[in-house]
């Protein structure tokens with residue numbers, strides 16, 4: 001963790017709620033506007049949609065966690081994604097994206113960006129490096145991938161993708177929402193890392209929030225008064241949210257270890273029972289070795305697993321039994337909560353993909369995505385899970 005002191009030397013940061021900031025002499029104001037003074041140049045702040053001190057502290061903490069030079073936070077993960085893409089791409093430019101990404105990202109890329117912004121997006125299976133290379137033409141500014149993809153849990157070969165992107169004049173942007181602390185994309189060559197802080201980073205499902213990490217030059221460009229997508233589109237994080245999220249980061253490491261440990265044990269036991277399980281911590285996962293080569297030791301393979309029940313009706317029965325009979329977790333979208341969350345991706349968070357796109361991405365109709373929580377004891381949770389499997393007869 002990075003050391004940040006409160007305004008009066010407190011061990012916790014102060015919350016700066018002001019939307020505007022005073023200067024002691026009038027000469028300073030134009031210097032802030034021209035960018036010769038700023039938060040890192042004389043400690044000067046301008047206006048809450050520009051840098052806010054509390055949000056900036058959280059940004060620096062997330063950047064430290066990602067090994068990035070600088071970071072800043074946003075009102076949601078989606079606003080972080082859209083602001084980064086609009087900073088790097090203009091009309092006529094193009095993006096190459098993994099074909100398995102969060103449904104909201106997919107809709108933004110497939111429908112919104114081409115129709116509204118004139119930015120073309122091509123979707124490629126990121127494990128097929130030849131296909132990625134073939135898609136990288138000279139209009140491509142961004143190669144976009146999720147480190148561990150939602151919901152297929154395919155793992156991105158970040159070093160190879162960074163090499164390919166850079167050889168073709170593009171930047172590698174990685175959404176690391178599923179793998180905080182587990183994978184450090186910037187250490188492997190990524191240029192920009194995005195988080196939905198809504199998920200594991202915050203861990204309590206009480207804030208929608210996002211973060212962007214990268215070079216200082218890039219983050220500053222996003223706050224530019226003339227061309228900055230954060231400054232001009234204004235997806236501003238509330239400083240009170242920044243403070244509360246910063247209070248959850250110190251135990252992120254403990255939480256990730258426990259999420260991963262429980263997901264690993266449940267995945268192994270479900271396999272022993274004869275179920276089809278998707279989890280990168282299992283040796284038969286296609287990216288098991290890749291994740292082992294990329295992952296920071298000690299944090300496991302992540303807190304999300306998939307159980308393929310083959311049919312949507314059975315998947316629904318499974319989730320209803322787990323929630324309503326066994327009190328095992330919640331039938332709800334999202335992930336990274338302290339309790340277990342379950343959803344059928346094909347009909348929820350990946351429903352933005354057509355049947356054909358789902359098929360190409362490997363999103364199966366009976367796949368239940370389980371974000372494994374850490375409440376209760378592991379054995380008690382396993383007993384509940386087994387009961388649900390007995391009830392539905394699998």
Ligand code: PLP
Nearest residue numbers: 076077078102150177196198209
């Ligand atoms: N990225 C991933 C991988 C996600 O799963 C999600 C949401 O589920 C998002 C981004 C969007 O984040 P938010 O809901 O904070 O806007």
